[in-house]
Amino acid sequence: MKILAIESSCDETAAAVVEDGRTILSNIIATQVEEHKLYGGVVPEIASRRHCESIVGVVDEALGQAALTLADIDAVAVTYAPGLIGALLVGVNFAKGLAYAANKPLIPVHHIKGHIAANYIAHPELKPPYICLAASGGHSQIMRVETYTEYSTIGKTLDDAAGEAFDKAARAMGFPYPGGIYIDKASKTGDKHKYKLPRPHTANPYDFSFSGLKTNVINLVHNAKQKGEELDIDSLAASFQYTVADILTAKFVAAADEYGYKTAALAGGVAANSGLRALLEERCAQHGITLYVPPISLCGDNAAMIGAQAFYEFTEARRTADLSLNAVASMPL
Numbered sequence: 001m002k003i004l005a006i007e008s009s010c011d012e013t014a015a016a017v018v019e020d021g022r023t024i025l026s027n028i029i030a031t032q033v034e035e036h037k038l039y040g041g042v043v044p045e046i047a048s049r050r051h052c053e054s055i056v057g058v059v060d061e062a063l064g065q066a067a068l069t070l071a072d073i074d075a076v077a078v079t080y081a082p083g084l085i086g087a088l089l090v091g092v093n094f095a096k097g098l099a100y101a102a103n104k105p106l107i108p109v110h111h112i113k114g115h116i117a118a119n120y121i122a123h124p125e126l127k128p129p130y131i132c133l134a135a136s137g138g139h140s141q142i143m144r145v146e147t148y149t150e151y152s153t154i155g156k157t158l159d160d161a162a163g164e165a166f167d168k169a170a171r172a173m174g175f176p177y178p179g180g181i182y183i184d185k186a187s188k189t190g191d192k193h194k195y196k197l198p199r200p201h202t203a204n205p206y207d208f209s210f211s212g213l214k215t216n217v218i219n220l221v222h223n224a225k226q227k228g229e230e231l232d233i234d235s236l237a238a239s240f241q242y243t244v245a246d247i248l249t250a251k252f253v254a255a256a257d258e259y260g261y262k263t264a265a266l267a268g269g270v271a272a273n274s275g276l277r278a279l280l281e282e283r284c285a286q287h288g289i290t291l292y293v294p295p296i297s298l299c300g301d302n303a304a305m306i307g308a309q310a311f312y313e314f315t316e317a318r319r320t321a322d323l324s325l326n327a328v329a330s331m332p333l
């Protein structure tokens with residue numbers, strides 16, 4: 001089954017053709033990041049406008065690269081939640097028009113389910129049940145993936161998502177948007193034990209809270225500036241990255257042990273973080289847990305992951321939408 005998938009939830013306009021949930025036939029991403037960088041973060045109105053401008057070309061290119069026409073496609077899939085509402089609406093309305101015109105089924109996909117499904121493309125042997133850590137710009141969650149379409153949450157962030165904390169701490173350190181990758185790079189030459197940062201307690205041991213940690217970094221930078229002191233930014237980046245990775249990893253591995261999982265997966269934009277990947281790999285190995293991580297190219301937002309999840313939504317849950325499908329800005333899994 002060949003699915004044409006569309007993703008426009010934030011600042012990438014993306015389209016892909018995926019076969020049977022596991023094989024990429026094409027994967028096109030038009031990123032707007034350079035424009036949003038000027039403002040230090042995503043400007044929703046600009047994001048929507050750029051999606052409108054790019055979507056026809058991106059979808060065309062996805063079909064062209066797969067050497068297919070719309071007639072060869074079995075279904076159209078689209079991210080409909082969660083995300084920036086104006087940005088989501090562009091993809092949703094385009095997908096609705098396309099599905100209607102070509103008389104193909106329309107499959108709505110939750111963005112975070114898509115991030116998790118990126119692992120199916122990279123790891124043909126991965127099948128539910130397993131435990132998953134999803135960490136992106138808007139989410140940090142530990143989930144039981146019970147089937148391809150059913151999930152339950154073990155823990156989630158009480159305030160900032162991991163990626164959001166990375167980006168805000170990075171901004172305070174003087175890095176451009178989106179800062180996660182700059183912290184990752186700077187960490188390589190820093191001392192991760194130089195700055196002691198707080199590890200918040202949460203009532204549910206598997207919940208996260210990153211807002212205090214982020215504020216601590218911001219205060220450290222401001223205080224140093226006021227006193228005219230030089231901070232060792234590479235070491236601050238390394239200390240921050242290590243603290244976030246350590247918190248995520250400790251809770252995730254403890255949850256895997258408590259719930260008896262020996263198979264685990266990592267998902268979301270923050271899954272690209274080298275410190276988090278290394279620490280998780282090390283601790284999962286110590287606990288006899290097989291860990292799956294997506295390749296870096298499928299960690300960030302893309303439409304291939306949406307096409308992968310759409311295959312299971314359609315074949316396992318028989319999930320399709322009609323033309324009343326709407327975009328939804330926030331929606332738990």
Ligand code: KG4
Nearest residue numbers: 136137138163180184269270272273300301
């Ligand atoms: O999944 P994603 O592309 O978009 C959302 O669904 O939010 O995640 C974006 C987030 C951003 O906060 C970005 O800074 C972070 O993922 N990110 C990273 C790295 N690459 C991307 N964070 C830490 N280290 C990285 N290497």
Ligand code: ZN
Nearest residue numbers: 136269300301
């Ligand atoms: Zn995402």
